[in-house]
Amino acid sequence: MQTYNVSRETFKTLSDFVDILTNWQAKMNLVSSKSLPEIWTRHIADSLELYQYLNVDAKRVYDIGSGAGFPAIVLAIAAQGEKRQTSFKLIESITKKTLYLNDVKNKLGLKNVEIINDRSENLKLQPANFVTARAVANLNKLFSLALPLTDKKTVLILPKGKTYQEEIIEAKKIWAFDVIVKKNQVSDDGVVLIVSNLRKLR
Numbered sequence: 001m002q003t004y005n006v007s008r009e010t011f012k013t014l015s016d017f018v019d020i021l022t023n024w025q026a027k028m029n030l031v032s033s034k035s036l037p038e039i040w041t042r043h044i045a046d047s048l049e050l051y052q053y054l055n056v057d058a059k060r061v062y063d064i065g066s067g068a069g070f071p072a073i074v075l076a077i078a079a080q081g082e083k084r085q086t087s088f089k090l091i092e093s094i095t096k097k098t099l100y101l102n103d104v105k106n107k108l109g110l111k112n113v114e115i116i117n118d119r120s121e122n123l124k125l126q127p128a129n130f131v132t133a134r135a136v137a138n139l140n141k142l143f144s145l146a147l148p149l150t151d152k153k154t155v156l157i158l159p160k161g162k163t164y165q166e167e168i169i170e171a172k173k174i175w176a177f178d179v180i181v182k183k184n185q186v187s188d189d190g191v192v193l194i195v196s197n198l199r200k201l202r
Contacts, residue, residue, distance in 0.1 A: 006048070010081035013108055014044055017073060020107055024100045030068035045186040046159065047071030047134070051078050053157045053182075053194060054130055058086045062128040062149050064120050065136035066090035067097055069104055071159070072132060076113045087112050089128075093119045120145045127151035134159050139171040143198060156195040159184060164191050176201055 006014070018039055024030060035042045047070045054061065054075065063072035069090070076088040090113060092098050098117040105113045116123065121144070131146045131154060139158070146156055160167065168179060177198045184190035 006078060007081055010077060013077045013081065014074065016108060017069070017077065017104060018044070020104050021068060024103070028096060028100070030097070030100065031070075041186060043068070043070050044074055046184070046190070047074035048078060049184055049186055050132060050157050050159065050192060051075055053155075053192065054079070054086065056084060058084075058129040060087055060089070060126060060128045061130045061132060062089045062091060062120075062125070064091050064131065064133040064142070064145050064149075066092045066101060066115075067094075067135075069101060071134050073101070073104055073108075073110070073113070075132070076110050077108065080110060080112050084112075087114065089114050089116055089125070091116045091118065091120050091123065093117070121148055123148065125149060128154050130154070131156045132158070139167040139193075140174060143171060143175050143177075143200075147198065147200065150198060152197065152199075154196075154198070156193070156198065158193045158195060159187075160191050160193055161187075162189040164193060168193075174201055175199070 021030060050071050066072050072088050072090045079086045090101055092101060095117055098115050101115045105115060128149050131149055133142055136142060178196045180194040182192040184192055
């Protein structure tokens, strides 16, 4: 529990989440089978790494391509454990994955989570305070998916691997944005990109 800097209750909920995911993994491919034995370091801790960048008073966090629930389910568990008034909308276009996500939400009693079975570009939502996405697409594609969910105050929190510099260079050909690169403390070659003031150049 101290390793993950969470309360006993939050650790228990995270453990229950891992159990649900493992059961569903037998029916559909949610995460790489090779990463299952390392789920706490590869997925849980990696997702919790983003929590420090969410403002305590954040009201709306939108997660794109939620898949197995990383990082959004983990962040929602942490936020509910601290009784934050933050709502998480998990946007997933694959219907069978939303069945799994709704099962997670219901079994864990996550009242701060809403599952949306649609593509982000089809949605008309109040702009997010924060947008997250993990292992979904390169920055160019991610920015296109995220733009309809943002306004000038929205911050994107994006975990990335060792190709992040090339992705930033490519994205700057089409997009204007400010970016802060933070070292991911639980991944040897990972970083977290804090992106703000996103707008399209052309």
